[in-house]
Amino acid sequence: MATAKTVEIPVIWLQCATCTGCSVSVLNSVSPTIKNVLVDEVIPGRHINLRFHATVMAGAGDAVIEEMESTAQNEKGKYILVVEGAIPTSGTGKEYGSIGEHNEEPVSMIDRVESLGRDALAVIALGTCAAFGGIAAGEPNPSGCIGVGELFRRLNVTTPLVNIPGCAPHPDWFVGMVASVLLAGLPGPEDVDEHGRPKAFYGNLIHENCPRRAYFDEGKFAKAFSEPGCLNELGCKGPVTSADCPTRHWNNGVNWCIGSGSPCIGCVEPGFPDQLAPFYQKLTEEALPNIGSK
Amino acid sequence: MGKIIIDPVTRIEGHLKIEAVTENGVVKETRSTGSLFRGIELILRGRDPRDAQRYVQRICGVCPTSHSMAATLNLDSAFGVDGKIPDNGRLLRNLILGAAHLADHILHFYHLCALDYVDVTKVVKYEGNNSALNSVKAFIQRGELGPFVPRYEGDYRLPDEIDQQAVAHYVQALEIRRKGQEMLSIFGGKMPHNCAIMPGGVTEVPTVDKIASFLWRLNEIRDFIDNVYIPDVLAVAGVYSDYFEIGQGCGNLLSYGSFDLETSETDLTKRQRLLKQGTVSTDLKLGEVDTSKITEAVKHSWYDDSTGGLHPSHGDTRPQPGKEGAYSWLKSPRYGGKVYEVGPLARVAVTYVAGNPTVKTLVDSVLSHFNAPPAALFSVLGRHAARALYTKLVADTMPEWLLQLKPGEPVYVDYEIPDESTGMGLVDAARGALGHWVEIKDQKIANYQCVVPSTWNFSPRDNDGQPGPVEQAITGTKIKDESNPVEIVRIVRSMDPCIACAVHLVTPKGRDLGEFRIC
Secondary structure: OOOOOOEEEEEEEEEOEOOOHHHHHHHOOOOOOHHHHHHOOOEOOEEEEEEEEOOOOOOOOHHHHHHHHHHHHHOOOOOEEEEEOEEEOOOOOOOOEEEEEEOOEEEEHHHHHHHHHHOOOEEEEEHHHHHHOOHHHOOOOOOOEEOHHHHHHHHOOOOOEEEEOOOOOOHHHHHHHHHHHHHHOOOOHHHEOOOOOEHHHHOOEHHHHOOOHHHHHHOOEOOOOOOOOEOHHHOOOHHHOEOOHHHHOEOOOOEOOHHHOOOOOOOOOOOOOOOOOOOOOOOOHHHOOOOOOO | OEEEEEOOOOOOEOOEEEEEEEEOOEEEEEEEEEOEOOOHHHHHOOOOHHHHHHHHHOOOOOOHHHHHHHHHHHHHHHHOOOOOOOHHHHHHHHHHHHHHHHHHHHHHHHHHHHHHOOOHHHHHHOOOOOHHHHHHHHHHHHOOOOOOOOOOOOOOOOOHHHHHHHHHHHHHHHHHHHHHHHHHHHHHOOOOOOOOEEOOEEOOOOOHHHHHHHHHHHHHHHHHHHHHHHHHHHHHHHHOHHHHOOOOOOOEEEEEEEEEOOOOOOOOOOOOEEEEEEEEEOOOOEEOOOHHHEEEEOOOEOEOHHHOOEOHHHOOOOEOOOOOOOOEOOOEEEEOOEOOEOOHHHHHHHHHHOOOHHHHHHHHHHHHHOOOOHHHHOOHHHHHHHHHHHHHHHHHHHHHHHHHOOOOOOOEOOOOOOOEEEEEEEEEEOOEEEEEEEEEEOOEEEEEEEEOHHHHHOOOOOOOOOOOHHHHHHOOOEOOOOOOOHHHHHHHHHOOOEHHHHOOOOOOOOOOHHHHOOO
């Protein structure tokens, strides 16, 4: 309920070279619902104040750009920046992707992520594109897309950054990360893996918890799609992919990729897509990790 | 002379800018600019053709299912299995695609468009016991109104009670569209980006528990469409009835149809579909689709002029940012050299003039409700009404497909990837006519091209100087308050832009990629 003590947490959600799938996925959050996240106190006494999100916000044009810029200026070091999508860097960057204008000149996504990133309390790179470049950075990477971490390294931005990859990321991974920041502050180095992903969600290989694992151990493999059995021979990347999909499941738990008879394509990994493709080609023996040693 | 620049246009998918030049408050000239470039089709070259289904969905996370369907039809034809898809496979594809369209259109009306007509702040006056409205009221009273303010001010006409009810429905629709995506995932695996629709059929098998689980989500969504969505569209239309005369557009409509009723016919322009393939203009005469009439102009797009006017199956694109006279990353698809609009209005209008009795009854009942002629469909409200009626038609048909499923029977037919082949996939996405073309060499993708709905609708001028559909729809509109140009965003959103889809790039095989790196 509303009280004078509610702490407002400003959030700026920037969409760069994205398909908007990460936003759509977050809309699918169940507990809390997206309405709980936006309107209610998502953690008692704390309210996510979404100042800028191009897909949901009421306003348009200069007024919303001003809202975004004034949030960064007036609440320096207090707002969370969410970046969805990769950052195009070919040319000066602005030819391939811009957000809003200054004096009728488009402002590049590079400039937006840099300036908003420098002044943020923390940055969440949401989805594999924002975290590592993702689909848009697939060979030959026509627009020179990179992830937020790489941009920050190049420009020496030191704001704390958490990667929540996935194509799309599970809404629980995002909402869980936000709730964790509100409750316990920023994650420490021991809370994330070598790719900046929270271990709480990305700590185990798909293969370790896969319900089809028994088929793998018994050597029962599906030879064609829609057959029962382990999907290894149909190209499953579960043995090299770290996420909790097999236990969490997707869309309110109704299903998930392997559950629907379709191989994991490794969409949370830094090498996605190029190092995980072709998606339907069997992993080589060398690529199969030593299960349990991780 | 005045100039209105809206950058970014929000509550759409993607990065879009609209510039309108006004004289005495009337728009004289409009420019629609797509301002993000990724080049997914170029990324597809050289890859395993089966992977295309996964990549193309990442063109757009709002309408990935339609892209997976177009890619799959495209690959079905390239692999030679287009006439052999098992009935279970066809039905499951229809159910997955149908679930996507229901969720998408409900999202579009409530979460992308409604805030143009509904004033959330009126909820502060609410004195009832609807818990959703009371929590919105508490939110307003805390005083931090993002993301609902700032906004264009001035033209919120709904009476308080209807307005408040619409806000409650906005909240309810969040749940309903989420359940639509859950329904999709029951057979599609996950959303966004389903994994089950594949060349040859689907990977998921129907079981009785999944059918029941799907059916009861569908029943809840149908109840919402009949008792909330359609009444809300009619209520908004009643209060904003001037929008039956605003945003007419180019007056030509193109539909590829949607939802295969059989798969033995391999010509996708002739296959039996629930929504029909065809063209229709303001004269309401039905035309057949001839895909050889499709070309893409680039004179006002940031691509080399020598690549203009080609058919998409032979498309060539060379980016040229900063090109003189160009103002968009979108090309200009044209049909027989003319400007065509695509979308729910197109497929409903085509199916209407084709004489489908259910569609005729639905459309005529809405027209008679407003005492309006069929010409009124070519408008902002006509598009919203057509979208809602389409949603109802699909939702009402889905139970039949669900009950035709035969657990235990095949959903998939296997195939070999040919050394060389070509394919074409045509289907209406939620936002309109979507075409994919592929050329396979050495079992790899040599060339892949998509011509997507928003490229049609938001295209810039073509080589003859003809403005694209949204440019035509905005030009001539009277803007009451140029600092709050709500008329423009209402027109733009009525066409449901999806700009990530609309910007793409193709090159012929063998081109040195270095040539594309600008600066």
